[in-house]
Amino acid sequence: MKVRAxxxxxECLLEQEVDTVFGYPGGTILNLYDELYxxxxxxxxxxxxxxxxxxxxxxxxARSTGKVGVCFATSGPGATNLTTGIAxxxxxxxxxxxITCNVSEGLLGKDSFQEVDITGxxxxxxxxTYLVRDPQTIPDVMRQAFAVAATGRPGPVLIDFLKNxxxxxTMIDYEFIPWDQNRGTDSIRQLAVSHGLKAPEPxxxxxxxxxxxxxxxERPLLICGGGVVRGRADRQFRTFAENLDAPxxxxxxxxxxxxxxxxxxxxxxxxxxxxxxxxxxNECDLLIAVGCRFSDRVALQPDTFASQAKIVHIDIDRxxxxxxxLTDHHIVGSAKRVLELLNQRLPQYQHTEWKEHILxxxxxxxxxxxxxxxxPGQILDAIQQAAPQGSIVATDVGQHQMxxxxxxxxxxxxQLLTSGGFGxxxxxxxxxxxxxxxxxxxxxIHTTGDGCFRMNCHELATVEHYHLPIITVVFNNGTLGxxxxxxxxxxxxxxxxxxxxxxxxxxxxxxxxGLKGRRVTNRAExxxxxxxxxxxxxxxxxxxxxxxxEMVRPMVAGGAHITDFLLK
Amino acid sequence: xxxxxxxEKKLYTLSLLVQDIPGVLSQxxxxxxxxxxxxxxxxxxxxxxxxLTRITIxxxxxxxxxxxxxxxxxxxxxxxxxxxxxxxxxxxxxxxxIKVRAEDRAARDExxxxxxxxRANIIDVSRETLTVAIFGDKSKTSALIRLLSDFGILEMAKxxxxxxxxxxxxxxxxxxLRTEYNYGKNVL
Amino acid sequence: xxxxxxxxVENQAGALNRITGLFSRRAFNIESLAVGVTDDPTISRITIxxxxxxxxxxxxxKQLNKLMEVIKVRTLEENALIGRELMLLKVxxxxxxxxxxxxxxEIMGAKVxxxxxxxxxxxxxxxxxxxxxxxxxxRPFSILEVARTGMVAVQxxxxxx
Numbered sequence: 001m002k003v004r005a006x007x008x009x010x011e012c013l014l015e016q017e018v019d020t021v022f023g024y025p026g027g028t029i030l031n032l033y034d035e036l037y038x039x040x041x042x043x044x045x046x047x048x049x050x051x052x053x054x055x056x057x058x059x060x061x062a063r064s065t066g067k068v069g070v071c072f073a074t075s076g077p078g079a080t081n082l083t084t085g086i087a088x089x090x091x092x093x094x095x096x097x098x099i100t101c102n103v104s105e106g107l108l109g110k111d112s113f114q115e116v117d118i119t120g121x122x123x124x125x126x127x128x129t130y131l132v133r134d135p136q137t138i139p140d141v142m143r144q145a146f147a148v149a150a151t152g153r154p155g156p157v158l159i160d161f162l163k164n165x166x167x168x169x170t171m172i173d174y175e176f177i178p179w180d181q182n183r184g185t186d187s188i189r190q191l192a193v194s195h196g197l198k199a200p201e202p203x204x205x206x207x208x209x210x211x212x213x214x215x216x217x218e219r220p221l222l223i224c225g226g227g228v229v230r231g232r233a234d235r236q237f238r239t240f241a242e243n244l245d246a247p248x249x250x251x252x253x254x255x256x257x258x259x260x261x262x263x264x265x266x267x268x269x270x271x272x273x274x275x276x277x278x279x280x281x282n283e284c285d286l287l288i289a290v291g292c293r294f295s296d297r298v299a300l301q302p303d304t305f306a307s308q309a310k311i312v313h314i315d316i317d318r319x320x321x322x323x324x325x326l327t328d329h330h331i332v333g334s335a336k337r338v339l340e341l342l343n344q345r346l347p348q349y350q351h352t353e354w355k356e357h358i359l360x361x362x363x364x365x366x367x368x369x370x371x372x373x374x375x376p377g378q379i380l381d382a383i384q385q386a387a388p389q390g391s392i393v394a395t396d397v398g399q400h401q402m403x404x405x406x407x408x409x410x411x412x413x414x415q416l417l418t419s420g421g422f423g424x425x426x427x428x429x430x431x432x433x434x435x436x437x438x439x440x441x442x443x444x445i446h447t448t449g450d451g452c453f454r455m456n457c458h459e460l461a462t463v464e465h466y467h468l469p470i471i472t473v474v475f476n477n478g479t480l481g482x483x484x485x486x487x488x489x490x491x492x493x494x495x496x497x498x499x500x501x502x503x504x505x506x507x508x509x510x511x512x513x514g515l516k517g518r519r520v521t522n523r524a525e526x527x528x529x530x531x532x533x534x535x536x537x538x539x540x541x542x543x544x545x546x547x548x549x550e551m552v553r554p555m556v557a558g559g560a561h562i563t564d565f566l567l568k
Numbered sequence: 569x570x571x572x573x574x575x576e577k578k579l580y581t582l583s584l585l586v587q588d589i590p591g592v593l594s595q596x597x598x599x600x601x602x603x604x605x606x607x608x609x610x611x612x613x614x615x616x617x618x619x620l621t622r623i624t625i626x627x628x629x630x631x632x633x634x635x636x637x638x639x640x641x642x643x644x645x646x647x648x649x650x651x652x653x654x655x656x657x658x659x660x661x662x663x664x665x666i667k668v669r670a671e672d673r674a675a676r677d678e679x680x681x682x683x684x685x686x687r688a689n690i691i692d693v694s695r696e697t698l699t700v701a702i703f704g705d706k707s708k709t710s711a712l713i714r715l716l717s718d719f720g721i722l723e724m725a726k727x728x729x730x731x732x733x734x735x736x737x738x739x740x741x742x743x744x745l746r747t748e749y750n751y752g753k754n755v756l
Numbered sequence: 757x758x759x760x761x762x763x764x765v766e767n768q769a770g771a772l773n774r775i776t777g778l779f780s781r782r783a784f785n786i787e788s789l790a791v792g793v794t795d796d797p798t799i800s801r802i803t804i805x806x807x808x809x810x811x812x813x814x815x816x817x818k819q820l821n822k823l824m825e826v827i828k829v830r831t832l833e834e835n836a837l838i839g840r841e842l843m844l845l846k847v848x849x850x851x852x853x854x855x856x857x858x859x860x861x862e863i864m865g866a867k868v869x870x871x872x873x874x875x876x877x878x879x880x881x882x883x884x885x886x887x888x889x890x891x892x893x894x895r896p897f898s899i900l901e902v903a904r905t906g907m908v909a910v911q912x913x914x915x916x917x
Contacts, residue, residue, distance in 0.1 A: 109782035109815065117781040123595055124602065128645045131590070131783055148645060152752045202751075203744065318748040319639035332748040583903070591780035593789060594773055601770035610772065612789045613841065613904025616891065622903050659869050662792070663842035663881050665910045692838055694913040703842050703881045717795060723916035725762070725801055726792030727905035732844040735872040738901040 005135040005170040006035035009099075009161075012142035013043060016179045018070050020061065020437055022046045022054040026074025027114060029101040031166035033072075046437055046466060048430070049458040051078050055085020056430025056456075057437070058096045062089075064392055064414040064435040066232055068150050069096040075103060076114030079160075080121065084424060086156050087125040091421025092253060093230050095154035097145050098122075104164040105133060119160050127155040135165045135172045143182050153317040154230055202333030202341060209329055210288070210312055211345045217286035219354045220246040221306075223269060223298075226253025226420070227291010227315060227335045229413040234258065236339035237290060243346045247358045249277035251292050252405060255416035260409030264355075266362050270298040270562075272402045272552050276362035278562045281306050283358075290314045291335045294324040295421065301561050302326075314338050365406075365553065371522075376400070376475060378523045379544050380407040383445060383473065386530040391443040392417065392435045396428035396452030399481035402552040404447045426455030429472065433459060436468040443471070443534070450476040450500055457506075460513040463539035470540075471533045474506055477546040485551050489566060499548075510541035517541035573632040579608065580634045581653040581660065581731045583739050584623040585615070587646040596623060596647070599640045605629060609662075609728025620648070622739070626729050642749045649739050649746065653731045660731045663703040665691070666713060669720040670698045679719060686712045697722060758787065759813050760837060760909050762917050763802040763820060764794070764827040771825040775802065778819050784808045788841075788884075788906025799827065801917075803908045830917050832909050839909040842881045844869070845891065846900040849876040853897055864890050875900060883907075 003011065009032060013021070021043060025033045036045055048054040051073045058069030069089075073082050079100045089096045103112045119129040128148050130141045141159060149157040164170075214220065222244065228237045234257050241248050241264055248258050249269035258265060267274035269281060281287065287309040292298065294313075299305040302325050310328040313321055314335065321330045331338050367377040380403060393408055394417040395401040401418055410416045417435055419427040432446040453474050463470050475481070480498040487495050510517030516536055518529045526544065533540035555567040586592050593612060600607050608626040615622045627634065634652060641650045653660075670676040679698050683690055688702035702712050706729065713724070733739075765771045772791065779786055787805040794801050806813060813831060820829045849857055850873075857876055861868065864886070870877035880890055884907050891902065911917070 117777075119591065120594070120777050120781055123591070124598060129591070133783055203747075317643065317752045318745075319636075319643045319752075321639075323636060323639070332751050588785070590783050590785045591776075593786055594776035594780050597773040597776055601773045604769050606767065606769040607772060607791070609793075610789070610791045611905040612786070613843075613906040614788070614902070615904070616845075616895070616899040616902040624903060624905075659844060659877060659879075661842060661844060661869075661879055663840060663905060663908065664792070665838065665840060665908060667910055667914075667916065691840070692912055697914045699838060699910060699912075701840055701881065703879070713795065721795050722914065723910055724795050725803060725908040725910045726794070727790040727803075727842055727908050728792050730842055730844055730903050730905045732846060732877060732901065732903045734870045734877065736875050736900070738846060740901060 001174055002171045003174045004035065004168055005138055005172050006031050006166050006168065008138045008172055008174040009142065010035050010039045010043065011174060011176055012139055013070065015143070015177060015182060016068065016146045018043065018068070020044045020046065021070040021072055022048060022057040022061070022434065023072030024048060024051045024054055024074070024078060026078045028075040028103060028163045029072060031163070031168055032101060034168065046433070046462065048433070049461045050456070051081035052085050052426070053430040053433070053456055053459040053462065055082045055098070056088065056427050057434035059085060059089045059094050060394060060417050060431025060434030061438040062094050062096050063417050063431070065438040066414060068146055069094070069434065071096060071098050073098070073100050074114070075101055075118070076116050079116055079118035083121060083125065086122055086158065088419050088422045088424040088427055089156040090125045092419065093154050093226060094156065095149040096156045097149050098156060098158045099161070100158065101161045101163055101166060103162070105162050108162065119158065122158045125156070126158050129158045130160065132159060132161045132165050135170045138165070138172060139174055146179065147183055202331050202338045204341070206329070206331045207338070207341050207345065210331060210342065213286060213310060213312065213329065214244065214346065218351065219284045220244055220286040220288065220351065221280045221284035222246050222248045223287065223289040223292045224248055224250045224254035224257040225290055225292025226251065228254055228257030231291060231316070231335040232413050233335035233339055234413050236336055236343060239343050240339045240346070243343060243348055245349045245351045245355065247276070247280050247355060249273065249280060251298055252418060252420040254292065255405055255418070256410040256413045259411045266358060268406060271300060271556050271558065272406065272554065274362050275554060275565070276358055278556065279361055280358045282308070282563050284309045286310050286312065288312045288314065290339070291316070293320045296558065299325050300556055300559060304561055374520065374522050374526060374544055374546060376403045376546060376550055377407070379473065379475065379526055380404060382523060382526045382530055384408060386527065386534060387443050387445060390415065391445055392439060394418070394428045394432035394435055394444065394446045396448040397423045397425045398449050398452060399485065399550070399552050400447050400449045400475040425452040428452060429456050429459045432470045433462055433468060436470055437466070446470055446472045448472060448474055449481055450474055450478065451480045453506070457509060460510065460515060460539060464514040468539060469537050472539070472541045474541065474543050475546050476506065476543050477548040477550060479548040481548070481550070482552070484548065490557070506541055506543040510539070515539040515541060517543060519543040519545065521545045573630065573635070575630050577628055577630050579626055579628055581658065581729060582625045582627070582638060583651045583653055583731060584625070584641060584647060585649040585739055586621050586623060587648070588619050588621045589646055592621070592646045593623070595644055596641060599637060600627065603637065605633070605637065611728045611730055624728065624730050643752070645753065651739050653733060658731045658733045660705055660729050661703055662706055662709055662727055662729050664709045664713065664724060664726040665699060665701045666716055666724045667697050667699045667722040668716050669696060669722060671696045675719055679716065682712065682715055688712060758805055758807050760832045760839065760907065761804045761806065761813065761817065762830045762832055762909060763804065764917060765800050765802060766825045766827065767793070767798050767800050768825055772802070774823055774825065775820065778816055779806060782816065784813070784816070790906040790908050792908070803906065805907055828917055832911065836912055837909045838912055839883055839907045840881055841884050841887055841907045842879070842905040843887045843890070844877060844879050844903045845894060846875055846877045847894050848874060848898040848900060850874060857894070857897060860893050864893070866890060
């Protein structure tokens with residue numbers, strides 16, 4: 001069948017069951033938007049205030065729904081504005097397909113208006129980039145891009161169409177093939193043949209070796225990493241942990257992979273990890289890390305990390321093995337499949353003595369009561385009590401991020417949206433928008449700091465326009481809290497350029513965007529504000545006045561031994 | 569931890585099989601520059617299969633570093649195989665063309681004689697110059713270049729090192745490592 | 757259109773990346789690329805053969821000249837250059853076929869570098885066309901693997917880059 005090239009692009013999106021895209025139009029992508037006009041009843045387009053917001057929204061949509069996010073942007077500045085969002089998705093292995101258009105063939109490489117080599121720029125921060133110069137290749141490229149983004153270790157992919165490829169009089173051959181069928185067709189066969197792809201299966205010998213290692217271990221520890229979340233292997237992981245009867249430490253990206261309130265949880269591990277997790281890591285004799293890449297925020301000192309243990313690494317990405325921490329054994333495979341195979345072979349273990357040693361170390365920091373000032377603990381406690389269990393939490397980056405992750409219990413993959421790898425300030429609001437669009441029935445809470453919020457607060461316009469009742473909780477301490485904390489502890493209290501004694505008034509800002517807001521200074525006000533926010537049906541900004549010297553505890557300095565707590 | 573890596577720095581030869589698409593070479597080269605590794609030599613040329621290019625890279629590094637860069641290369645979608653070639657079990661050759669000044673007959677004779685000893689060829693002659701082509705392992709080409717420099721080298725073009733395994737084993741061989749990498753790239 | 761470009765560059769991490777990036781930016785496909793040090797160890801010579809479609813590489817040449825690491829760029833005219841490429845080729849060989857292969861080698865000027873009971877490894881340096889011919893002559897014997905350097909080129913006569 002002959003269709004317009006742009007029509008093929010839209011149909012390819014429908015093949016992948018895409019019903020929502022985020023984006024921002026511009027000169028070179030006009031043809032695509034013209035086609036979108038005809039498809040507006042099938043594909044819902046969310047127009048953000050800035051391309052970065054669109055990128056984060058597509059990312060948040062992908063993380064919270066498990067589907068592939070899609071984001072449109074125009075050439076030049078439109079494309080470069082995406083880059084922070086692309087890098088954020090790449091570092092956290094989030095499947096997003098970014099579609100940009102570039103200038104026409106004849107103008108390519110001539111420093112034309114709004115021209116930039118975005119495929120070159122995006123190369124280091126994507127799984128793959130495609131520059132489409134021939135309209136006939138559109139179906140192949142689109143199918144490949146989605147397959148690459150969603151499978152293996154997921155990640156962002158960028159497709160750059162030259163403008164002449166999308167001209168409305170360009171006709172190409174096209175046939176609609178649903179995604180689960182087109183993975184077996186010629187379009188992707190090239191990829192399949194070249195990489196010898198068959199039904200993948202972890203090496204059974206490797207699995208048996210691990211089963212044996214487990215049998216010999218007395219003090220096993222599990223780490224639940226982002227791979228459990230991305231691979232939606234939470235059920236398998238839980239069975240595994242319960243069979244093994246071992247404590248489970250959770251990384252920032254692993255939040256939601258294992259129930260936060262489960263009796264085996266020791267909480268977060270690493271720089272701001274709980275004492276239970278960090279001590280367990282130091283004293284265990286077998287460490288099994290699932291879908292975790294031992295980043296410098298977890299394995300602070302790679303040489304001494306879990307020095308008494310045999311380290312076993314389960315990951316889908318072979319290049320992560322022995323990258324940051326040298327391991328004793330590894331299994332390459334998807335978390336889900338590896339854990340399924342392990343569960344089939346594992347008897348029920350009891351590690352009572354070891355558990356009794358480790359689990360009591362986990363004590364929650366008490367929430368102050370009866371004070372007239374508002375502490376971070378009180379804010380989070382109030383949210384936890386007011387918001388329904390299972391609410392999605394999107395965070396920005398910094399102190400409030402660590403507090404949120406330490407305090408809340410995440411029960412399912414996609415419940416916590418946070419920029420763990422790239423640490424992108426300004427990620428939260430975009431991600432919350434994406435999450436709310438993808439999960440209209442869930443309450444979405446966006447926790448942020450005053451520094452982060454200011455970076456992308458213009459997305460409140462999007463929140464208002466699409467009637468997204470997102471609750472933004474600003475931990476307003478008038479400073480870049482996390483940086484200040486470092487300056488306090490390591491830089492002799494030289495608070496260089498971290499004090500944010502400036503506008504705007506976040507309540508008035510919310511009102512200016514047509515939303516509601518309230519400033520709170522104590523717990524009672526906080527509770528009232530939350531009730532109002534949950535019932536008002538529109539976006540709501542709660543400006544929480546917090547002391548600027550609040551700190552994230554515990555803390556281990558970067559590069560230090562994992563149990564050398566700088567702060568307890 | 570029972571894994572140990574040889575900390576000594578030496579030359580490693582990597583052989584890559586990549587899809588022949590625009591940008592693949594910069595994608596590979598970028599991985600090296602990102603980590604600040606300088607590529608000692610790189611060659612890229614066709615193979616017996618259309619659409620596939622073979623890139624041979626020589627880098628100076630220790631074993632751990634080479635293993636990591638290899639892992640990063642293998643992860644790229646257009647890259648199909650990466651193999652670290654062992655010096656003892658592989659053949660390594662390079663090729664050089666050297667244009668030397670030889671203005672009088674005596675000089676010309678001497679250059680020709682030297683070329684003969686090294687089994688090099690004279691591929692071009694002009695009134696004042698001779699162009700010598702030589703191929704062989706690095707020590708052989710370097711030795712000839714050193715000798716010819718006495719006459720004055722006008723210009724020289726040299727390929728990097730090209731390598732292939734001895735005997736029957738080839739870059740297409742399957743291994744557990746290759747299966748493991750393919751798992752992560754799997755799209756079916 | 758295929759064109760041969762010779763570039764002299766400083767030996768630095770990232771130089772190669774910047775150069776190849778200029779080509780991919782214009783979606784030119786690099787057919788072959790060879791890097792080798794020159795008689796000055798701090799300077800490398802890169803020979804690139806590029807298929808630029810119908811566009812001219814002149815623009816790329818200018819862009820290359822702008823790079824800090826690049827010392828000199830020259831597009832070589834086809835009739836004014838001597839181009840050679842090195843190939844290593846491994847082919848299946850048994851008692852019956854070995855002699856035939858050796859005969860072809862002799863005619864083409866290839867050398868046997870390695871031998872095993874079931875294979876021969878051959879080396880040949882010549883123009884890219886002649887290597888193609890040699891490769892197609894070897895195909896009936898079943899080629900195991902091929903590695904080629906890509907062409908290096910110098911100007912004919914006394915001229916230099």
